[in-house]
Amino acid sequence: MPVYSEKVMDHFQNPRNVGEIENADGVGELGNPTCGDIMKIYIKVKDDKIEDVKFKTFGCGAAIATSSMVTELVKGKTLEEAEKISNEAVAEALDGLPPVKMHCSNLAADALHLAIEDYKARKEGKGPIGRVETPEHDEDEHDLLEQA
Amino acid sequence: MxxxxxxxxAATKMRQEVKDAMEPYFISEYGNPQSIHTLGDEPREALSKARLQAAELLNASSNEVIFTGSGSESNNLAIKGTAFARMDKGRHIIVSKIEHFSVLNAVKSLAKLGFEFSEVPVDKYGTVDPQEVKNALRKDTVLVSIGQASNEIGTIQDIKEISKVVHENSAAYMHTDANTSCGFTETDVKDLGVDMLSAAPHRFYGPKGTGLFYLKKGIRIMPLIDGGIQEFGRRAGTENVPAIAGAGVACELAKKExxxxxxxxxxxxxxxxxxxxxxxxxxxxxxxxxxxxxxxxxxxxxxxxxxxxxxxxxxxxxxxxxxxxxxxxxxxxxxxxxxxxxxxxxxxxxxxxxxxxxxxxxxxxxxxxxxxxxxxxxxxxxxxxxxxxxxxxx
Structure with a gap:
């Protein structure tokens, strides 16, 4: 049984919307290199709609696939619609992720929301927000095993 | 492709010779090696042969070789078995910072029961300095466990020198985790000077489901699995005869090749x-x-x-x-x-x-x-x- 679903593998191998938008209206960069994932999402906004979206991700298969999926889900959507997309919805659209990946590498929707926040902050003259560090996983492996 | x-x-492909050696003990010679009747004869013989093959690889005696269920089990037996048997002598164990989880988590479990452990550092190449082990030794140190080679970075330790330092400066037992190295470098227990050694035949073209444990004559450990008299009373439970027979051949091949x-x-x-x-x-x-x-x-x-x-x-x-x-x-x-x-x-x-x-x-x-x-x-x-x-x- 493969670790990842076919959809995850498809998005990992053929990631949609990889790259960078020059003069993006909003950028959401989220993660922590120590944990292994950094996602950066760029958006171009027109009439409150996400006209274009691109990403760059440093991370595992799940991190790349969720980044790719979230860009596909929100392209052309209104900001309001995009804000409603959750990390869980992204995972679901990929036919699920292995449990261990659910909380560590499933941050693409958060990164997107951060990009929208950044867009709004810039409009109010308060941006850009810059990279937001997610906390490290501090569980001791031994304790983790005991909980399991 | x-x-x-x-x-x-993670896995090596078993050698055909290994599989062939295992084959008889699944169906035709399915007996229990502990049986006194005829059904036990062939399996008993298989066990004895495998023990000799393993002993020859490690330059040990047959009665110093114990078959366990895995390399991790062998490490647990060395660490917890020593800790429990020598509680009257002390409760301190020394390991290095780069040990396998079956060593590190074993000492962490013991720490929850009141034992103490020290992790000696390594240099940028992952080498343990014997002097650091010496510095970490205490009066109540009962065991030093340093892996012969790292399962991640492959660095080989000077186990011979570390054993010498341990034995010259303390009454602690010396164990080495050779689960990664055995089959790929010399594992002569007399030359290394160790009291205990773990090895994993599945790493060198043997079957999964069995581990090797060398226990020098006179070294006192408490079994982790109590029951019958299998494996000299050090590891109870009906023996995994096919796997042990295969492990024996893997050992013989490792020595030869x-x-x-x-x-x-x-x-x-x-x-x-x-x-x-x-x-x-x-x-x-x-x-x-x-x-x-x-x-x-x-x-x-x-x-x-x-x-x-x-x-x-x-x-x-x-x-x-x-x-x-x-x-x-x-x-x-x-x-x-x-x-x-x-x-x-x-x-x-x-x-x-x-x-x-x-x-x-x-x-x-x-x-x-x-x-x-x-x-x-x-x-x-x-x-x-x-x-x-x-x-x-x-």
Missing amino acids: KIINFDHF LKSRTSHLLPIQKAIKDGVLNSLDEVYLNGHPEKRLPNNLNFVVKYIEGESMLMWLNNNGIMVASGSACTSKILKSSHVLNAIGVDAALAQGSLLISLGEDNTLEDAEYFVKELPAVVKKLREMSPLYEEVMKRNKK
Whole structure:
């Protein structure tokens, strides 16, 4: 049984919307290199709609696939619609992720929301927000095993 | 597509001779080796033969060899078995920072029961300084457990010198985890001077489901599984006769072929090492440049993450491992890389290669040819690489 679903593998191998938008209206960069994932999402906004979206991700298969999926889900959507997309919805659209990946590498929707926040902050003259560090996983492996 | 196994630390293909040796004990000679009646005769003989084969590989006596269920079990037996048997002498254990989890988690479990442990550091190559072990010794130290070679970075320790220091300066027992090294380097227990040694036949073309444990005559441990008198009362439970018979043959082959295996592996290891370091920027080799196992290489590839590298290589038919947080299942990057001073963010780009007898120079060439494209693809989508590129432009 493969670790990842076919959809995850498809998005990992053929990631949609990889790259960078020059003069993006909003950028959401989220993660922590120590944990292994950094996602950066760029958006171009027109009439409150996400006209274009691109990403760059440093991370595992799940991190790349969720980044790719979230860009596909929100392209052309209104900001309001995009804000409603959750990390869980992204995972679901990929036919699920292995449990261990659910909380560590499933941050693409958060990164997107951060990009929208950044867009709004810039409009109010308060941006850009810059990279937001997610906390490290501090569980001791031994304790983790005991909980399991 | 051809499958290239560069992850032999996870699994080696059993040798046909091993399988053949196991075959009779599944159905035709299914008896219990402890039976006094005829059904026990052949299985008893098989056990005795395997014990001798294992003893010869380790330069031990037959009655010093115990078959367990795995390499991890052997490590647990050494550590907890000693701790429980010697509580009257002391409750302090010494390990190194780069031990396998079956050692580190065993001492952590003991710590919850009131035992204490010290982790000696390693240098940037992952070498344990015997002097550091000496410094860590206390009056109540009952055991020192240092692995013969790291299962991640392949660095080989001077176990002989460490054993000497331990025995000259304390009454502690000396155990070495040879689960990674046995079959690929000399594991002569008399030469090493150890009291206990763990080995894992499935790492050297034997079956899964059995481990080797050397227990020097006169060394006192408490069994972890109580019951009958199997394995000299040190490990109760009906013996896994087929696996043990197979393990015996794997040991015999390892002894006979150690030299030829090494001379087969070294050029492949060198081709990969040189090829990777020459064809890629910002890639580093971890572990000792010379004092390392002939079948292991550990690289850090900057700005990308190990699991995605592993998955792309997998697409190309190349099976590797990584010490990145994402591949660890516990979301923590390798404690071994951390101990040798590799920054946690860099450790994410860990690439772990372990070779075996089925690998060829052509495999090495293919890998060296395929890796740069994988790295390029992942770096192109890495925000860390983007940052560095922008910084370099300025």
